Amino acid sequence: MEKKSEPEQDRHSEQGMNPFYYIIDHMPAADIYGRVRVMFRWLFLGCITGTVVGVAGALFSKAVVWATKFRTEHDLIILGLPFAGLLIVFMYRACKDYEDKGTNLVIKSIQEGEHLPLSKAPLIVVSTTLTHLFGGSTGRESAALQMGGSIGYNLGKLFRLKEGNVKIITMCGMSAAFSALFGTPMTASFMAMEIENVGVMYYSALVPCVISALVAQGIAEKLGAMGDEFAVTIVPEFTPYYALITGILALLCAALSVIFCQVLHFSGKTYKKLLPNPYVRVFVGGCIVAALTFLSGVRYYNGAGMNVIEMAIRGNAPYPAFLLKIIFTALTLGAGYKGGEIVPALYIGATFGCLYSQLLGFDPALCAAIGMGALFCGVTNCPISSLFICFELFGFKGMPYYLLAIALSYTFSGYHSLYSSQKIMYSKYHNKYINRNTK
Numbered sequence: 001m002e003k004k005s006e007p008e009q010d011r012h013s014e015q016g017m018n019p020f021y022y023i024i025d026h027m028p029a030a031d032i033y034g035r036v037r038v039m040f041r042w043l044f045l046g047c048i049t050g051t052v053v054g055v056a057g058a059l060f061s062k063a064v065v066w067a068t069k070f071r072t073e074h075d076l077i078i079l080g081l082p083f084a085g086l087l088i089v090f091m092y093r094a095c096k097d098y099e100d101k102g103t104n105l106v107i108k109s110i111q112e113g114e115h116l117p118l119s120k121a122p123l124i125v126v127s128t129t130l131t132h133l134f135g136g137s138t139g140r141e142s143a144a145l146q147m148g149g150s151i152g153y154n155l156g157k158l159f160r161l162k163e164g165n166v167k168i169i170t171m172c173g174m175s176a177a178f179s180a181l182f183g184t185p186m187t188a189s190f191m192a193m194e195i196e197n198v199g200v201m202y203y204s205a206l207v208p209c210v211i212s213a214l215v216a217q218g219i220a221e222k223l224g225a226m227g228d229e230f231a232v233t234i235v236p237e238f239t240p241y242y243a244l245i246t247g248i249l250a251l252l253c254a255a256l257s258v259i260f261c262q263v264l265h266f267s268g269k270t271y272k273k274l275l276p277n278p279y280v281r282v283f284v285g286g287c288i289v290a291a292l293t294f295l296s297g298v299r300y301y302n303g304a305g306m307n308v309i310e311m312a313i314r315g316n317a318p319y320p321a322f323l324l325k326i327i328f329t330a331l332t333l334g335a336g337y338k339g340g341e342i343v344p345a346l347y348i349g350a351t352f353g354c355l356y357s358q359l360l361g362f363d364p365a366l367c368a369a370i371g372m373g374a375l376f377c378g379v380t381n382c383p384i385s386s387l388f389i390c391f392e393l394f395g396f397k398g399m400p401y402y403l404l405a406i407a408l409s410y411t412f413s414g415y416h417s418l419y420s421s422q423k424i425m426y427s428k429y430h431n432k433y434i435n436r437n438t439k
Contacts (some may be wrong), residue, residue, distance in 0.1 A: 183227015285335020
């Protein structure tokens with residue numbers, strides 16, 4: 001037998017001890033080249049998407065902040081809500097968008113490759129800003145998902161990507177927009193992958209979504225659009241008693257998330273049934289919201305309501321706030337105004353958690369945080385993203401509370417969702433493939 005030279009023996013000995021040499025020797029050069037090429041491609045596209053959407057998201061965030069500030073300083077502007085609604089309907093119909101599907105269209109684009117027109121981005125930004133300016137009760141994140149998804153999709157078409165890669169860059173746009181508005185890149189990265197098919201995640205989109213979310217957050221911060229953070233400082237030791245208190249709150253929030261989703265769906269269907277003309281529908285809806293605003297005597301239920309979430313964290317939110325926010329949001333979105341449902345869900349969770357804390361003598365900040373995480377999960381069916389948003393908004397200190405609440409809310413909220421295009425791939429109760437749409 002031929003004896004190996006001493007340098008060759010040393011080399012093989014070194015390879016046996018070092019996995020890097022083993023991988024290099026056993027991986028074909030074509031595989032290495034292919035992986036490096038794909039990685040650099042998505043680094044480039046992720047940075048491009050994050051930059052473009054980050055700038056758009058920062059401008060959108062500043063527009064909503066300005067609209068909110070202007071509305072609070074000019075209270076009577078709420079009387080213009082019906083006329084703002086007429087303008088919104090006119091803009092959509094002028095762009096030949098006669099049946100706006102909102103975030104459902106973005107989800108369908110990822111699931112089935114449906115076309116996302118570039119006009120969707122400016123339409124949703126302008127119409128959401130108008131809704132906030134004149135006092136409609138909406139959020140901004142669904143608008144961000146639509147804006148980001150539209151920009152990402154059209155960037156994919158511009159670069160002539162294959163259909164599968166167009167879906168990935170659409171998710172990149174969603175991640176970037178959510179991250180730019182909320183300052184939560186971890187949540188944004190996973191939510192874009194988690195929201196369309198619950199139980200099946202496109203991990204091929206992980207690197208580009210992470211890159212685009214981080215870039216977008218950095219761009220937004222440079223342009224002065226800062227995300228939200230809330231102080232949760234008192235976190236007691238996680239004992240069986242506190243676990244029970246948390247579990248009850250989570251179950252109540254799961255039920256509340258179902259109610260919120262169903263009221264939103266019912267409102268939209270009822271408006272369309274009673275008022276089939278979109279101009280009449282949005283005008284009447286605006287009149288109702290404006291009238292209820294002045295009848296309530298406060299302005300807690302208009303716009304996104306971030307100030308009320310802060311009140312809930314401090315423990316002094318109005319007791320019926322969660323219920324009235326459901327009504328105001330349903331009346332606004334059902335009539336055809338634009339915006340989002342997730343911030344209202346966070347508002348409802350925070351104010352309900354605040355009320356729960358007052359009844360049981362629990363810390364209001366922690367209860368509000370638990371409520372926000374549980375509601376977010378209940379209406380989106382995204383448990384991983386819900387856990388991450390708790391960490392990014394409230395810190396890691398209350399981890400056991402958030403973890404338990406989100407697990408229970410995900411399970412007991414059933415197959416309800418804000419988005420009818422969302423699919424539940426695996427049963428929440430059995431180890432079974434079901435592939436069904438949400439209710």
